[in-house]
Amino acid sequence: MATMTYLEAISDALREALRTDERVFVMGEDVGAFGGAFKVTDGFVEEFGEARVIDTPLAESAIVGTAVGAAVVGMRPVCEMQFADFISCGFDQLVNVAGKTHYRFGLAVPIVVRLPSGGGFSGGPFHSQSPEAWFMHAPGIKVLAPSTPEDAKGLLTAAIRDPNPVVFMEHKHLYRRVKGEVPAGSYETPMTARIASEGTDLTVIAYGAMVHAALGATEHLDADVEVLDLRSLVPLDVDMILASVAKTSKVVIVDEANETCAAGAQVAALIAEHAFEQLDGPIRRIAAPDVPIPFSPPLEQAVLPSVERIRDACRDLLDY
Amino acid sequence: MKALSPRPGGPAVAEDPADAPTRLVPADRVELLRSMLLMRAIEARALALYKQGKVPGSFYDGFGQEAVSVGAAFAMGPRDRLCPLHRDLGAHLVRGVATERVLAQYMGRASGVTRGRDGNVHFGDPAVGVIGMVSMLPDMMCVATGMAMAFKLRGEPRVALTWCGDGATSRGDFHEAMNWAGVQRLPVVFVLENNQFAYSTPLAKQFAVDPVERARVYGFPGVTVDGNDVEAVFEAVHAARERAVAGDGPTLIEAVTMRMHGHAAHDDMRYVPPELLVEWAARDPIERQERRVAAAGVDVAALRAAVDEEVAAAAEAALAAPMPDPAEAASGVFATSEPQPLGDGRAPWSGFA
Numbered sequence: 001m002a003t004m005t006y007l008e009a010i011s012d013a014l015r016e017a018l019r020t021d022e023r024v025f026v027m028g029e030d031v032g033a034f035g036g037a038f039k040v041t042d043g044f045v046e047e048f049g050e051a052r053v054i055d056t057p058l059a060e061s062a063i064v065g066t067a068v069g070a071a072v073v074g075m076r077p078v079c080e081m082q083f084a085d086f087i088s089c090g091f092d093q094l095v096n097v098a099g100k101t102h103y104r105f106g107l108a109v110p111i112v113v114r115l116p117s118g119g120g121f122s123g124g125p126f127h128s129q130s131p132e133a134w135f136m137h138a139p140g141i142k143v144l145a146p147s148t149p150e151d152a153k154g155l156l157t158a159a160i161r162d163p164n165p166v167v168f169m170e171h172k173h174l175y176r177r178v179k180g181e182v183p184a185g186s187y188e189t190p191m192t193a194r195i196a197s198e199g200t201d202l203t204v205i206a207y208g209a210m211v212h213a214a215l216g217a218t219e220h221l222d223a224d225v226e227v228l229d230l231r232s233l234v235p236l237d238v239d240m241i242l243a244s245v246a247k248t249s250k251v252v253i254v255d256e257a258n259e260t261c262a263a264g265a266q267v268a269a270l271i272a273e274h275a276f277e278q279l280d281g282p283i284r285r286i287a288a289p290d291v292p293i294p295f296s297p298p299l300e301q302a303v304l305p306s307v308e309r310i311r312d313a314c315r316d317l318l319d320y
Numbered sequence: 321m322k323a324l325s326p327r328p329g330g331p332a333v334a335e336d337p338a339d340a341p342t343r344l345v346p347a348d349r350v351e352l353l354r355s356m357l358l359m360r361a362i363e364a365r366a367l368a369l370y371k372q373g374k375v376p377g378s379f380y381d382g383f384g385q386e387a388v389s390v391g392a393a394f395a396m397g398p399r400d401r402l403c404p405l406h407r408d409l410g411a412h413l414v415r416g417v418a419t420e421r422v423l424a425q426y427m428g429r430a431s432g433v434t435r436g437r438d439g440n441v442h443f444g445d446p447a448v449g450v451i452g453m454v455s456m457l458p459d460m461m462c463v464a465t466g467m468a469m470a471f472k473l474r475g476e477p478r479v480a481l482t483w484c485g486d487g488a489t490s491r492g493d494f495h496e497a498m499n500w501a502g503v504q505r506l507p508v509v510f511v512l513e514n515n516q517f518a519y520s521t522p523l524a525k526q527f528a529v530d531p532v533e534r535a536r537v538y539g540f541p542g543v544t545v546d547g548n549d550v551e552a553v554f555e556a557v558h559a560a561r562e563r564a565v566a567g568d569g570p571t572l573i574e575a576v577t578m579r580m581h582g583h584a585a586h587d588d589m590r591y592v593p594p595e596l597l598v599e600w601a602a603r604d605p606i607e608r609q610e611r612r613v614a615a616a617g618v619d620v621a622a623l624r625a626a627v628d629e630e631v632a633a634a635a636e637a638a639l640a641a642p643m644p645d646p647a648e649a650a651s652g653v654f655a656t657s658e659p660q661p662l663g664d665g666r667a668p669w670s671g672f673a
Contacts, residue, residue, distance in 0.1 A: 025473065051473055057503055062462045062496035069466020069480070072451060073401060074661055075473070077466075093462060093493075096454045103652050104438045107446045108659035140653050163655035 004182040007175035009149035010114075011040050013156035014078060016186045018048050021076060024160060027054035028063060028080030028114075037082045038116055038175055060090035067111040068098050068165075076160055077111050084117035084169065085129045098165040099140030108163040112156070118209050118256055119293045119304055120173040128293035128300070130208070130257035135167045136234050136266065143233040144191065145169040147211035149180040151231055154189025161188065171209040178212065193237035195244070199226035202318055203244045205267055206254040207231065210305060214254055217310035223318050233263050241267060242275050249280035250320070252313050254305055259287035281320035284313045336608060342551060343558065345670045346616055350623070352394060352550045353609040356386035357624055359410040360606060361631040362419055366426045370585050374639070375426045377439045382407030384548075384580030387605035388513050389483065390414060391553025392575075395561055396481055397672050398664040401467050403451045403460035403482040406441040407513065407579070411483075415448040415665035419630055423638035436644035437652075448665035458484035461497035461510060468501065468508035468564075479564045481557070483511045487518025489531040498572070502538035507564035509557055510572045513547065515579035520591040535572035547575030548605040551612075554669075578603075 004012065017024045026041055032055035035042030045053040056063055060081060067077035081087050087094065090113075098109045119128030135141045142164050146152040152170065159166035196211055201223040204214040207230040218225040228244050230237065245251050251271060253264040268283045286305045294300050344352070363381040370379040382389065389408035393415060396402060404411035412422065417433065425432030425443050433443035434452070444452030451467075453460050464482035471478040488494055489512065501508050518526060535542025541563075545556040553575055560571035578600035582589045589597075614620045 057496070057500055059496040059500060061493050062465065062500045065459060065462025065493065065497070066466030066469055066500065069451075069463040069468070070470040070473075071466075071659075072463075072662065073467045073470045074659075075470045092456050093459060096456050097459055097463060100454070101452075102655050104442070105434050105444060105446060105452055106652065107444075107451070107662075108655035110655075110659055142654070163657065163659050 001181040001183050003179055004149045005176050006149045006152050006170070006178045007038065007040060009153040009182045010156055010170055011042070012182065013153040014041065015044070015047070017078070017157065017160045018044070018052060020186060021160070023074060023076040024078060025052040025054060025075060026078045026080065027056050027067070029056055029058055029082045031055060031080050036080060038172065040080070060086050061093050064090035064093035064111075064113060065097060067113070068093060068101070068109055071109050071111045072107055078114065078160060079111065080114045081116070083127045084115035084131055085126045087113065087115055087131060091134070094135070094141065094165065094167070095138040099138050102164065103140055109165050110163045112159045112166045112168055114168045114170060116172045117169045118171040118173050119300060120209070122295055122297055122300060123293070124295035125292035130169070130255070132167070132169050132233055133257055133262050136263060137261070140165065141234065142166040142191065143169065144231065145171075145207040145233055146189075146231055147174070147196070147208055147229050149178060149182045151189050151194070153182050154187050155191070155231065157186055158188040158191060169208060173209050174212070189231070191232035191235055193240040194229045194231055195226060196229040197225065197227040199224040200248055201225060202250040202252065202314060203228055203248045204252045204254060204310065204314065205230065205241065205264070207233065207263065208256065210254040210256050213305060213307050214310055217307045218314055221311065221314055221318070223314070225314065230263070236266070238270055241270060245271055245275045246278045249278055250317050251279070252284045252286065252310065252317060254310055255285070255287040256305060257288060258290045259285065260290050262287050281317050284317050286310055286313050336611065339551065339612070340555065342555065343671055344551060344554065348670050349551070349609070349613055349616070350618055351668050352390055352554070353606070353613050353620075354623060354627060355390045355394070355410055355413050356550060356606050356609060357627040358413050358419065358630070359386045359390065361627050362422055363409060365631050365635050366423060367585060369423070369427065369635070376428050379426065379585040380406045380440050380583070381581055382409055384600065384604065385513065385515055385577045386410050387550035387553050387609075388511065388547045388575045388577055391550040392481060392483070392511050392557040394554050394669050395557035396479065396665070396667060398667040399449070400479045400481060400561070401449045401451065401662065402665070403444070403453060403464045403480070404441070405453055405457070405460070405483045405485065405513065407515070408483050409441055412443070412445070412450060414668065415445070415450050417445050417448060419634035420637045423635050424641050427638060428643065429638060429641040430644040431638070431641040446660070447663040449662045450665065458488035458491060458494050458497070462493050464508050465497045465501045465506060468506035469504060471507055472504070477565045479507045479509060479561050481509045481511070483513050485518060486512065486514045486516070486523055486526055486531070487521060490526055498534065498538045501570040502540050505567070505569035508570045509560040509564060510570065511557065512572060512574040514574050514576050517579055517583075517592065519583040530574070532572060532574035540570045540572065542572040542574065544574045544576060547577030548603045548608065550605055550609050
């Protein structure tokens with residue numbers, strides 16, 4: 001197995017898909033000659049040509065809408081939003097066209113929309129969002145959020161092969177910061193949760209970059225903490241969530257996203273409804289407050305969930 | 321191509337202009353008439369069913385606009401793909417969707433095209449190569465552009481066709497689709513169905529420049545055609561299809577017509593000057609095609625009777641069809657198997673035979 005960054009693993013999945021499936025093409029703003037704003041498609045146009053690595057006009061609604069059109073006539077488009085934030089301009093096509101088509105008349109829409117998301121590097125209010133919950137609330141769209149290079153490659157491969165619209169949240173702050181072993185060739189990672197660290201005293205539930213924050217926060221705690229990496233938000237692995245809570249009886253849920261109606265709110269509601277009897281303390285949530293993600297480092301750090309906040313929440317709950 | 325004033329209040333057409341040379345054989349002309357008669361008879365029956373409480377929600381029709389969807393769809397080949405709008409029932413009929421399934425669709429029955437999951441003309445039968453519209457207009461212009469992109473990518477001589485209204489020209493997706501299609505020279509045909517009103521909003525409050533003129537600045541031709549002449553619509557879309565298949569890119573066709581009913585069944589059209597309706601009634605697309613066909617010796621009354629009989633039988637069957645099972649309301653949100661390819665539609669024009 002090769003060691004790759006999270007970004008290299010995503011590139012690798014795309015490259016494998018383009019090599020092995022002629023229906024696959026990638027498109028987005030500046031993905032061709034420039035290789036994408038983050039260089040995920042660097043070198044692609046040389047290998048696969050301009051017909052399959054398409055530089056599009058600056059038109060997010062049309063990026064998603066044309067992907068839907070290409071998909072229903074047999075293609076497997078993979079779109080890149082330059083930043084996840086810009087999906088707001090393509091929201092209608094994703095939610096109303098892509099998400100509802102199979103339910104309405106049984107027509108599958110196999111598209112993948114890659115969303116470089118998350119903050120931590122002074123991107124400001126329009127380059128730092130974590131908008132995954134928007135799509136959890138819209139029927140018909142799968143939402144994936146890997147935290148490791150191995151899962152990033154396997155989940156992106158699974159997304160491209162899936163017959164449904166899939167929103168693929170790739171955390172920008174993990175792109176070059178996280179490295180790991182990645183199997184060669186094509187493989188699919190299941191759209192289920194994963195135990196990132198096994199324990200019996202308390203469960204921390206997270207996804208994306210917050211998995212790494214959770215692991216950092218609990219590493220030196222004097223307790224046996226389980227860290228559950230959701231990996232997939234739609235479908236949500238309810239069984240694994242409830243099994244972990246049944247084992248530990250205490251749960252901290254972490255979102256990088258704004259707190260209200262975040263993915264973690266749904267997880268908390270499921271636990272409250274289905275595992276109330278197993279709890280030995282209140283469900284604790286750590287998330288960004290409901291503010292735009294600010295630009296200046298001290299402001300941004302005050303907003304994004306930190307290792308310290310997660311650690312404090314774990315300590316409080318362990319003492320409960 | 322004869323240009324008409326897109327503005328309301330233009331001169332009434334007292335006499336039919338002389339027909340241009342046509343690619344249509346006599347049987348084509350009859351089929352065009354039959355499709356328009358069928359559309360009008362289905363919608364008239366559905367409106368009656370709505371008033372009887374058999375059609376839930378609201379009811380939208382294309383009364384007076386039959387030539388636009390029928391003429392355009394008639395120019396499409398079996399492997400072409402279509403995204404019709406809510407006043408384009410004729411396109412579904414040309415492609416081969418059965419009358420009974422349309423009426424069942426309106427009534428929310430299990431045998432409707434969407435099995436009760438969506439209403440009125442919000443349907444598309446994948447089996448005949450038609451994608452159903454959404455209410456956000458003109459989203460389907462982007463979808464049609466994407467289909468055309470796939471055709472070009474695979475080197476297939478096929479075309480995507482979609483329609484939009486005058487109101488939809490104000491939304492960003494109109495610009496995004498037109499620009500994208502122009503940049504990539506895609507085989508897509510856009511039909512702008514200018515029916516004078518977007519709900520109650522007249523053209524003068526919708527745009528300062530006739531949107532057909534915008535085509536030129538996106539790098540492709542825009543043509544205006546009499547939207548109440550089914551043969552003229554056919555000819556314009558046929559020419560656009562030829563251009564598209566030849567690799568010459570998209571065309572915008574403005575079909576000038578008039579919405580003779582309200583936006584939906586509840587709408588009393590108080591905002592439409594009555595004389596405008598009188599004027600446009602004289603240009604009725606069905607009567608016009610009837611005159612052509614009758615002049616060639618066809619028994620138009622018999623054709624009408626056959627269509628009425630078909631609609632009556634279909635309505636009876638649709639009324640007898642079961643409502644959907646509530647237990648199925650939450651099923652089918654996600655696809656669970658490999659997508660099935662779209663089917664090819666009926667392409668009745670003799671030129672495809």
